[in-house]
Amino acid sequence: MKRYFIHTFGCQMNVNDSLRMSEVLGKLEYRPTPVPEEADLIILNTCSIREKAEDKMLSALGRYRTVKLARGTLLGVGGCVAQQEKDKLLKKVPYLDFVFGPDSIVKLPEIIGRVQGERERVVETAWVDSEEYVFPRADPETSRGKVTEFVTVMKGCDNVCSFCVVPHTRGREVSRPFPDVLAEVADLARVGVREVTLIGQNVNSYRGGISFAQLLLRTAEVPGIERVRFTTSHPHDLSDELIEAFRTQPKIMPHFHLPVQSGSNPVLKRMRRDYTVAQYLERLEKLRAARPGIAMTTDIIVGFPGETEEDFALTLELTEKVRYDNQFSFIYSPRPKTGAALKEDEWGPVPHEVKIERLERLQKIQRRISGEVTAALVGQEVEVLVEGPSRYNPLKRFGRTPENRTVNFDGDAPAGSFVKVLVESATPNQLAGKQMAVLSPPTVMPAAEAPQPEISCVVA
Ligand code: 5AD
Numbered sequence: 478m479k480r481y482f483i484h485t486f487g488c489q490m491n492v493n494d495s496l497r498m499s500e501v502l503g504k505l506e507y508r509p510t511p512v513p514e515e516a517d518l519i520i521l522n523t524c525s526i527r528e529k530a531e532d533k534m535l536s537a538l539g540r541y542r543t544v545k546l547a548r549g550t551l552l553g554v555g556g557c558v559a560q561q562e563k564d565k566l567l568k569k570v571p572y573l574d575f576v577f578g579p580d581s582i583v584k585l586p587e588i589i590g591r592v593q594g595e596r597e598r599v600v601e602t603a604w605v606d607s608e609e610y611v612f613p614r615a616d617p618e619t620s621r622g623k624v625t626e627f628v629t630v631m632k633g634c635d636n637v638c639s640f641c642v643v644p645h646t647r648g649r650e651v652s653r654p655f656p657d658v659l660a661e662v663a664d665l666a667r668v669g670v671r672e673v674t675l676i677g678q679n680v681n682s683y684r685g686g687i688s689f690a691q692l693l694l695r696t697a698e699v700p701g702i703e704r705v706r707f708t709t710s711h712p713h714d715l716s717d718e719l720i721e722a723f724r725t726q727p728k729i730m731p732h733f734h735l736p737v738q739s740g741s742n743p744v745l746k747r748m749r750r751d752y753t754v755a756q757y758l759e760r761l762e763k764l765r766a767a768r769p770g771i772a773m774t775t776d777i778i779v780g781f782p783g784e785t786e787e788d789f790a791l792t793l794e795l796t797e798k799v800r801y802d803n804q805f806s807f808i809y810s811p812r813p814k815t816g817a818a819l820k821e822d823e824w825g826p827v828p829h830e831v832k833i834e835r836l837e838r839l840q841k842i843q844r845r846i847s848g849e850v851t852a853a854l855v856g857q858e859v860e861v862l863v864e865g866p867s868r869y870n871p872l873k874r875f876g877r878t879p880e881n882r883t884v885n886f887d888g889d890a891p892a893g894s895f896v897k898v899l900v901e902s903a904t905p906n907q908l909a910g911k912q913m914a915v916l917s918p919p920t921v922m923p924a925a926e927a928p929q930p931e932i933s934c935v936v937a
Pocket residue numbers: 526527640641642736738776777778807808809810811812
């Protein structure tokens with residue numbers, strides 16, 4: 478019996494792709510191992526959103542080279558770097574056996590066959606035409622014992638944000654037909670999943686036969702599903718219909734991740750984000766009116782080419798104004814072939830020290846705000862969907878609130894239960910407390926707590 482190990486970098490799309498890879502490898506009679514040194518096949522599923530992600534994957538490849546030398550392990554690179562670099566990656570990394578793009582996961586058996594049988598080094602990075610693309614159907618057995626799962630609803634991105642490599646690595650937008658999405662959600666509910674997150678690079682421009690708002694509403698009606706989430710959204714697709722869905726369907730969870738990227742209109746324009754700060758705020762206010770208390774999170778890029786101190790001050794101002802629950806903030810990193818990378822010299826690169834200094838200032842403000850938001854919850858009771866034991870202390874339980882805040886608490890409810898937790902203390906990113914009552918038991922008793930995923934996978 479041969480064994481494989483998948484090292485996953487990047488976003489949830491990549492984590493899901495790794496699961497699909499593991500299903501394909503399972504059919505080839507490969508079994509997962511959590512120890513790369515024992516693997517006959519190592520796949521790196523890569524991310525190229527920022528340079529750092531690429532660097533991390535190159536250093537991981539170096540480590541796995543030693544495994545290859547010791548036991549002849551096959552080494553493959555998939556995901557976004559593979560799609561971007563194609564055969565160049567084989568030239569750059571002479572000990573690499575194969576390179577495959579996100580559309581070629583189903584071809585893994587053939588690729589591995591060619592590498593083994595014909596001692597060929599293989600590159601498979603062709604796009605499948607939008608009309609012909611079939612989304613791999615997740616095997617629900619992989620999710621048995623899990624409480625929350627991700628469901629792919631679309632892939633690719635048709636936006637043209639000038640900083641972003643995704644259109645180059647994931648191609649044109651393709652939506653998954655809604656009956657397929659709903660069938661997968663129903664499969665998941667049958668094995669005990671109670672919360673699903675619909676994922677795609679740009680979910681609310683979904684066009685799989687019904688609107689995205691309708692897809693959320695239909696998902697919420699699948700028997701057994703109690704919570705529905707989604708990620709990621711672009712502000713220009715935040716329709717009134719979607720806002721209305723938040724008003725009418727309580728199973729759509731009160732959390733919205735709405736990347737703004739910058740608080741300055743001239744920067745947004747150069748980013749080709751096609752909204753102004755005022756328009757963004759108008760959407761956000763409407764959403765807050767439809768679902769009071771909704772938690773807002775966002776992504777920010779600091780040090781975008783030409784960003785002045787005044788531009789950056791506007792980002793700080795926006796941060797204070799919105800009072801986000803949380804922000805994911807990044808230093809601008811020029812990506813190959815993107816509009817901003819090509820124009821960086823013309824617009825004026827921001828020196829690295831300035832970028833670092835701005836990032837620290839922004840994060841300090843956000844940490845304070847996040848701390849204030851969570852501190853206000855101390856003494857209150859929150860509803861938590863129990864996911865299993867706490868990572869920090871196996872004697873405690875772990876789960877999330879509707880707003881997606883993480884909670885570690887004293888209690889005994891099994892994974893899949895809904896409980897009331899009294900919040901006793903809080904840090905900017907976490908709540909802690911004790912279980913006061915069980916609101917509902919799991920729909921399917923998990924066979925084992927803390928299910929071991931079928932996939933041996935390190936996410937970096
Ligand atoms: N440099 C820095 N951050 C980036 N992001 C996307 N591209 C870049 C880049 N070139 C950030 C954006 C996006 C998040 C997923 O990553 O904020 O929303």
